[in-house]
Amino acid sequence: xxxxxxxxxxxxxxxxxxxxxxxxxxxxxxxxxxxxxxxxxxxxxxxxxxxxxxxxxxxxxxxxxxxxxxxxxxxxxxxxxxxxxxxxxxxxxxxxxxxxxxxxxxxxxxxxxxxxxxxxxxxxxxxxxxxxxxxxxxxxxxxxxxxxxxxxxxxxxxxxxxxxxxxxxxxxxxxxxxxxxxxxxxxxxxxxxxxxxxxxxxxxxxxxxxxxxxxxxxxxxxxxxxxxxxxxxxxxxxxxxxxxx
Amino acid sequence: xxxxxxxxxxxxxxxxxxxxxxxxxxxxxxxxxxxxxxxxxxxxxxxxxxxxxxxxxxxxxxxxxxxxxxxxxxxxxxxxxxxxxxxxxxxxxxxxxxxxxxxxxxxxxxxxxxxxxxxxxxxxxxxxxxxxxxxxxxxxxxxxxxxxxxxxxxxxxxxxxxxxxxxxxxxxxxxxxxxxxxxxxxxxxxxxxxxxxxxxxxxxxxxxxxxxxxxxxxxxxxxxxxxxxxx
Numbered sequence: 001x002x003x004x005x006x007x008x009x010x011x012x013x014x015x016x017x018x019x020x021x022x023x024x025x026x027x028x029x030x031x032x033x034x035x036x037x038x039x040x041x042x043x044x045x046x047x048x049x050x051x052x053x054x055x056x057x058x059x060x061x062x063x064x065x066x067x068x069x070x071x072x073x074x075x076x077x078x079x080x081x082x083x084x085x086x087x088x089x090x091x092x093x094x095x096x097x098x099x100x101x102x103x104x105x106x107x108x109x110x111x112x113x114x115x116x117x118x119x120x121x122x123x124x125x126x127x128x129x130x131x132x133x134x135x136x137x138x139x140x141x142x143x144x145x146x147x148x149x150x151x152x153x154x155x156x157x158x159x160x161x162x163x164x165x166x167x168x169x170x171x172x173x174x175x176x177x178x179x180x181x182x183x184x185x186x187x188x189x190x191x192x193x194x195x196x197x198x199x200x201x202x203x204x205x206x207x208x209x210x211x212x213x214x215x216x217x218x219x220x221x222x223x224x225x226x227x228x229x230x231x232x233x234x235x236x237x238x239x240x241x242x243x244x245x
Numbered sequence: 246x247x248x249x250x251x252x253x254x255x256x257x258x259x260x261x262x263x264x265x266x267x268x269x270x271x272x273x274x275x276x277x278x279x280x281x282x283x284x285x286x287x288x289x290x291x292x293x294x295x296x297x298x299x300x301x302x303x304x305x306x307x308x309x310x311x312x313x314x315x316x317x318x319x320x321x322x323x324x325x326x327x328x329x330x331x332x333x334x335x336x337x338x339x340x341x342x343x344x345x346x347x348x349x350x351x352x353x354x355x356x357x358x359x360x361x362x363x364x365x366x367x368x369x370x371x372x373x374x375x376x377x378x379x380x381x382x383x384x385x386x387x388x389x390x391x392x393x394x395x396x397x398x399x400x401x402x403x404x405x406x407x408x409x410x411x412x413x414x415x416x417x418x419x420x421x422x423x424x425x426x427x428x429x430x431x432x433x434x435x436x437x438x439x440x441x442x443x444x445x446x447x448x449x450x451x452x453x454x455x456x457x458x459x460x461x462x463x464x465x466x467x468x469x470x471x472x473x474x475x476x
Contacts, residue, residue, distance in 0.1 A: 158308030191311035
């Protein structure tokens, strides 16, 4: 069976050095992904925090996310490689461009989701705007921000797999070589390796996402299916109005 | 831009646009049709919700280049069969759309459902006459996201040799010919815009009461979901 052959291919020790060299390609994949993720976080998180905190620029952020989804990765890669040259630069630029929208969306959605009354309370006890951002908004937004990071990491790992068709090493190279040589075992092994990497990274980040929920928030968390129940039992109106600043 | 090339290759461009339409329309329809019962189920049962949404999340995590290779092995199709691309895109479409559909049905107020039951609606009448129409705007927001990403992910099929607009990207790289890549990107953006117009027009006909309200845009929540497959 093809699947068993592919697994045997992956676990064949001869493929851990020499021409095939899975560890080197895996490391290449991780190194370039990591670099792009780092650049995108440095760019997108401050902007996302600014949008979420001030409420300004939200429309622009949504527009950017929508347009980014419509642009085909393969097309952007081919254009930038033709414009810049066959090396790592165009690949990193494309990955960063594609990584920014999900990170931005996760960050501003997270900051925006913080209860306005909580922020007012923080302001009332004398916190400065910076203190509110760092000690109230960021911790409460952390799960959604990590959610953005998850989306972005998957996008980067998957796109890098595609970049293998344009002269990048990485794990996608086995799929490309398999296709070119009609070697279905190698092809399938490459697909399994990329999928496993994506699932493992996503799983690790999912655990981190659970871990970063502030303790008090975890206790008050309700199931999404409870929306209706909560909607049907509104808070007393007078109290709500009294709370608004 | 080499306009002469475009002028003399209109037949090729038109053909690939048609291929692209034929490969992307079925997954969008399949995504919507399958996600409605699954999403409804997920909105009614906690267990179904967690199983379906986790499964959708995992499927969506599979990178597109890998899924395109796994599908023919699982289905026993030839690697060049266009059905592989349709199947892979449908998997992604359902995976994203189930969550939107579940949210859509959760957004229907329990009071409204109770009133429909009290007025004597049967379960089927209530579903088609009350719940589905009221879930419409959120379903529309979801399917618009699905349609845009389907049109753009389809181009990855060019790597495994399934001919459509994405083939312009691989050709452009092999021949160092920028014009082809630009033609591909512009055509893909135009198709995405065309589908979006069609979907909003259909929705305006089916959901006339939403017409006066500002257009429903996808909630930011959607973007924070894993998007690994969107490539």
